Amino acid sequence: MSLSPRPSPHLSPRSRPHPHPRLAVLAYDGVRLLDVAAPLEVFGTAGGYELVLCSPGGGPVTASTGTGLAVQADASTVRADTVLIPGSPTLPNAPLPAGLLAAAAALAAGARRVASVCTGAFVLAEAGLLDGRRATTHWRHAAALARRYPRITVEPDAIYVRDGHLTTSAGVSAGIDLSLALVEQDLGPQAAREVARDLVVFMQRPGGQSQFSVPARTPRPRHDALRTALEAVAADPGADHAAPLLAARVGLSVRQLTRLFRAQLDTTPAGYVETVRVEAARALLEAGESVAGAARRSGLGSDETLRRAFLRQLGVLPSQYAARFRNSAVE
Known part of the structure; x- marks a missing residue:
């Protein structure tokens, strides 16, 4: 060649x-x-x-x-x-x-x-x-x-x-x-x-490397309960994954679960949930969903919450992300 x-x-x-x-x-x-x-x-x-x-x-x-x-x-x-x-x-x-x-x-x-x-x-x-x-x-x-x-x-x-x-x-x-x-x-x-x-x-x-799949860039947890927690979040990002509910779901206290997230993933339960929800919102925007619809369906709730999460994690506004994705599809 x-x-x-x-x-x-x-x-x-x-x-x-x-x-x-x-x-x-x-x-x-x-x-x-x-x-x-x-x-x-x-x-x-x-x-x-x-x-x-x-x-x-x-x-x-x-x-x-x-x-x-x-x-x-x-x-x-x-x-x-x-x-x-x-x-x-x-x-x-x-x-x-x-x-x-x-x-x-x-x-x-x-x-x-x-x-x-x-x-x-x-x-x-x-x-x-x-x-x-x-x-x-x-x-x-x-x-x-x-x-x-x-x-x-x-x-x-x-x-x-x-x-x-x-x-x-x-x-x-x-x-x-x-x-x-x-x-x-x-x-x-x-x-x-x-x-x-x-x-x-x-x-x-738009954004940085953080836009790529959360599960793909997350190290596989050594603890079974933590793996179960991550799988639950990935399966339904829009569900209620507040730390007390997530801890109860895997049979741990909030303190134990938080310690596992810190030790093995260097984040908090809330931080991880937000990251997965941003990824879900990104996929919805790519599929043509509105900003409001992506916020609601991903579990982030409001446009403002989605905006803050996108800026924090991807460095780009949801509307800008959606516009750039649409533009690349027609050029």
Whole structure:
């Protein structure tokens, strides 16, 4: 499989940078395919970039899907304006692939701008490039990044974080958000907006990583009663889940249940219930429900309660979230 630059028919030549800046994407064995392909698609659609897919040593690599990628250059020979380090499912839990750290460090040393997608942040962190800086990565691995590299200020809810010449992004598809932000930095908001419309994606995605499934990002509780409580909330977010009722349902005192939530989930029963209800309200808004209807059916009750919960957890108003979702459906 070959990923190479292509001219874009969608943007006028006037909107393209000149001279053509080189953007290098570093591929390696086990790399996540979408982390490579999505940024290349964004920059290729924008036009005006010289795109180079390179690898440590210059040989072909095999992505985590088993897909073979034919690269164009040995990373040690490449000098690029912008360097992008994709992630891999193995990076948080295994040694870095051979030659990856040296290749990434060499590319970064000569670049004006360096970015990572998803767990590619672990490569930048290992190279010491994120020390003293803010960064993000896939929500599933944010805590591990913070523990392993305490000199980094990890922002687990961000879609992407720019700190100086370094930009890191959240998981997988967030590479599109990051790439659009870099295109906007180079070519301006109109050019980035045209790319987003062509690819039928958000120009600026509403909210952060907290918008993604609550059960999926909640560690599995060790205590049976806590698991039962979580299942009850997930099964019917709109029901009455006041702490006394929830505790009685699982045979614990309110104090015991609260202690379990704190110890295993780092939240309170009320906090968890609100998070699940926000997720339910989000799904209702995506399905076309009104703000008032989403508030009522999710169990949050009033428009004002829904508004405060959305701002607290997602950083966006319910009406804005609904409008952006509708807009993305028709573009």
